[in-house]
Amino acid sequence: MTERVSDTLHASKADVWYLKEIAFGSTESKRKLKIITQNFNGPCSFIAICNILLLRGQIEILPYERGTVSYEFLAQLVGEYLLMSCPDIDVSAALSIMPSTTKGLDLNPLFTGPTSFRPAGEGGELKLFEQAGIELVHGWLVDPESEEYRVMKHVRDYDTAVTLIADADHVTKGQLLTQTADVWGGDAGGSSQAEGSSGAGGGPSGYASHTSPCDSYSEKDKEKIEHALVSQAFLDSTKSQLTYHGLFQLASVLQPGSLVALFRNSHLSVLHKREGEDSSLYSLVTDHVFLQEPSVVWERLEDVDGVGSTFVDSDFVRSTPVGGDFAGHTAESALQALEMEANPDAALARQLQAEEDGRSHEIYMRRQRQQEIRRVQEREEEERKRKNEDGASRKSKKRKDKCVIM
Known part of the structure; x- marks a missing residue:
């Protein structure tokens, strides 16, 4: 009560x-x-x-x-x-x-x-x-004079950046967000917004010049991962x-x-x-x-x-x-x-609320990424089913054609 x-x-x-x-x-x-x-x-x-x-x-x-x-x-x-x-x-x-x-x-x-x-x-x-x-x-806003501008001008907005990060994380089987620095070499796709320096290793931003897991990906996936790393670095360095x-x-x-x-x-x-x-x-x-x-x-x-x-x-x-x-x-x-x-009690309550807001924001971001990952998986599953159906249809057509020819 x-x-x-x-x-x-x-x-x-x-x-x-x-x-x-x-x-x-x-x-x-x-x-x-x-x-x-x-x-x-x-x-x-x-x-x-x-x-x-x-x-x-x-x-x-x-x-x-x-x-x-x-x-x-x-x-x-x-x-x-x-x-x-x-x-x-x-x-x-x-x-x-x-x-x-x-x-x-x-x-x-x-x-x-x-x-x-x-x-x-x-x-x-x-x-x-x-x-x-x-x-x-x-x-x-991203600074046009920064290294990350090359990528962020194409990503353009926040929602697209979140979707891109989730998509790339799915491509890397969850490695993008959990092991960024270790897996991708150095500064994980760039630096803070204030620094504006490029990625490690002299290659595309966020890739190490030595052998790394990214060697097993297609050029299209490599570009997606690179852009996701730069986007993640930009979001992390501009939390305000x-x-x-x-x-x-x-x-x-x-x-x-x-x-x-x-x-x-x-x-x-x-x-x-x-x-x-x-x-x-x-x-x-x-x-x-x-x-x-x-x-x-x-x-x-x-x-x-x-x-x-x-x-x-x-x-x-x-x-x-x-x-x-x-x-x-x-x-x-x-x-x-x-x-x-x-009001000391109110001050403490405000501090606790701020901490709770921070945790809620992290949960919200994590959920957004998970939702995007699920959407990517569903799209891929639908595409796989469509290809299987098309393949089965072509095989059936060949068998029918062969029967006709005979």
Whole structure:
């Protein structure tokens, strides 16, 4: 009974989001507004859409004094905005897509363009962003100057890379993922994204020049294995789903003053490029732990892992959180320290949740690969049956022809 009550309370809290007051805009037109903070593993996609519309002044939460909002309230607000500002779109279709944004989007970024995504399924979620006039971007890009670009420009997107890895793992009978370094010689098909060096042994990336198991494969399979090794190395070295080349590309393609939805770490956040001399990129801080920290509004996006990122306030001045003096701390370490001071139990729960999320991600990736391997095996089995049937049919035809001739 206690567990059921606890689950109910957790679900009810997860469906209600707290509001935080910030200021946004140029010096002449700066205005106060409420943004939506994210609690537990809240729907980052839907919250990002709503916060961008709030920052643009396209929707407004009233009365201003309210401290929380629900999904139903926000869905109605966004639906009314689409109805009034986008008369040509099918609002009912948009509203039917909206609930899926609360559960996470199945996005498939292309490694060659910051605004390029291949929709998964019917791609309705991407349509919702388009209808709301919100650009979706990512920085998970391969550097054209790197050795791996030769392969990744053909692999192109994440889903294809996962399928290729699973396919090659099947060809090698499970050796690709379990014994990469030992079997394939040296650095397993390349290096980290930052290094960008080629594979060992002077041959194609990822192959040793000495005799190795790859000698027994056809040229087509060798190429598949090589591309899979490079793809695996790229995914392993860019686990934050952001590269320095991608960061530079975002800084160059985004217009000053723009507000876009950034896909990173399998989440969506609000990304802003300031106008004026400071053209840095800033991510809106929506974590619930900073609800009572008015000086923590944006996080400057300065590196791919968040190690050197810093918090700033509404004026984009370095933060001075009331929770303590965090001078010299990175955004990540300040967040951990604030959580520990405010609520040690919550901090521990968050740490355990992060570890669980990491394990879940690994399980998800493993399942994806296993599913792809099964699909490959099924295709091969069907092809083998078809060839056997064709062979039997040809033999039967020869026997019949022979009888006729006799």
